[in-house]
Amino acid sequence: MAELLIGQLLRFEGDPMTEGPDVARHSSRGAVVIEDGRIAAVGEADALRRDWPQAAVTDLGGRLISAGFVDAHVHYPQTQIIASWGKRLIDWLNSYTFPAEMRFADPRHAADVAALYLDLALDHGTTSMCSYATIHPESVDAFFAEAEARGMRAMAGKTCMDRNAPEGLRDTAQAAYDQSKALLQKWHGKGRLSYVITPRFSPTSTPDQLSALGSLWAEYPDCPMQTHLSEQVDEIAWVRELFPEARDYLDTYETFGLLGKNGIYGHAIHLEPREIARLREVGAALAHCPTSNTFIGSGLFDMRGLTVAGLRVGLATDTGGGSSFSMLRTMAAAYEVGQLRRYPLHPAQLWWLATQGAARALGIGHAVGNIAVGMEADLIAVDLHSTPAIAQRAAQAGNFWQALFPTIMMGDDRAIAGVWIGGKAVRAVS
Ligand code: GUN
Ligand code: ZN
Secondary structure, eight states: OOEEEEEEEEEESSOHHHHOGGGEEEEEEEEEEEETTEEEEEEEHHHHHHHOTTSEEEEEEEEEEEEOEEEEEEEGGGGGGSSOOSOOHHHHIIIIIHHHHHGGGSHHHHHHHHHHHHHHHHHTTEEEEEEEOOSOHHHHHHHHHHHHHTTOEEEEEOEEOOSSSOTTSOOOHHHHHHHHHHHHHHHTTSTTEEEOBEEOOGGGSOHHHHHHHHHHHHHSTTSOEEEEESOOHHHHHHHHHHOTTOSSHHHHHHTTTOOSTTEEEEEOOSOOHHHHHHHHHHTOEEEEOHHHHHHTTOOOOOHHHHHHTTOEEEEOOOBTTBSOSOHHHHHHHHHHHHHHTTOOOOHHHHHHHTTHHHHHHTTOTTTSSSOOTTSBOOEEEEOTTOSHHHHHHHTTOSSHHHHHHHHHHHOOGGGEEEEEETTEEEEOOO
16 A cells, blocks of 8 residues: 655755755655555645545654665674774774674674664664675675565675785685675675675785686676775875786776776775776766764865766765764765865755765665655655754754754764655654
């Protein structure tokens, strides 16, 4: 039976990064009809009530109905080391990340953390994400099994490393190829799941491994590929030592067949002009991880330069390098980084980057990340007065964007009043 959700509504009819905030559509008394897990109609509440007299009505009052958040880059195995103090990228990986990832050799641990992470994501209104797993194939199975059980559109891949990682967290070029291929054949396109070919980053893969994964991608070009690129200055210097022949960091991927339009490159902070030009030429996407980039001390992403250059950018938590599970907190950090870059993002742009922008970066923008007829009904209801501090500020708002912005800057999981996955309520409207 059809269900009619009534509330404030926010959706997009274009890309506010390139076309400006006016492509956002806000309705103060809008509605969405959900039928068979998809959005069957969108419009004004009164009109849709008339047109859908049989539909069960859920009136959300002043809460904001939006597409669920999409997190373009996350490491679910790092859930339990989020907010670990005092290190920068390479010693952060060695001190915190690798010991935590080692534990995923135990499938029970992998299943527990996958469930924990996905429940936290839903609590925070994140309905889809693209995750790194660990070196262990079981960590991919665990993640997909838990995502499937929740009916989520989710993406993930086995994180491949065959050097510069401790014993127990290294595979080989051949094992990376074989295991990735087997996982891809098992999970890619199964229900709402997508497999993502995942070399961690150039420093932890030999040329042979990068080449093997490049060959796998050539066999399955429609499959996404994710990796890290130019996150921290010390890392770039290390890449230069490890790949003396390479023109730049991106070249270490390009040479081995790991540059393409279905590629998602995390961080991408310290890019050379040639790298930007090549990323743009092939139509690759970037994942902007602002809480991670400040937390690990990596640098300030050039949102203006890169979107003007025509690159697709999605917003991402990068949990646990990132310091929050919340895409609201992540939007706030993106705004703050924009301020430091003298490019203050409009609330419409921030919201888009956390929904349709991230979905497009991941190649799933046709299915999720916006409210439009035919799209999958992964929705959230957002309380714009979720704490006393936010409520008193929102009460002063003169328009919708002013009412929304305090929740972007100060909101967290308390602002998520309801979550629907494939049209089913999975978090109660409270
Ligand atoms: N570069 C390589 N691996 C990682 C990781 O796990 N997190 C972050 N932030 N950067 C990385
Ligand atoms: Zn990452």
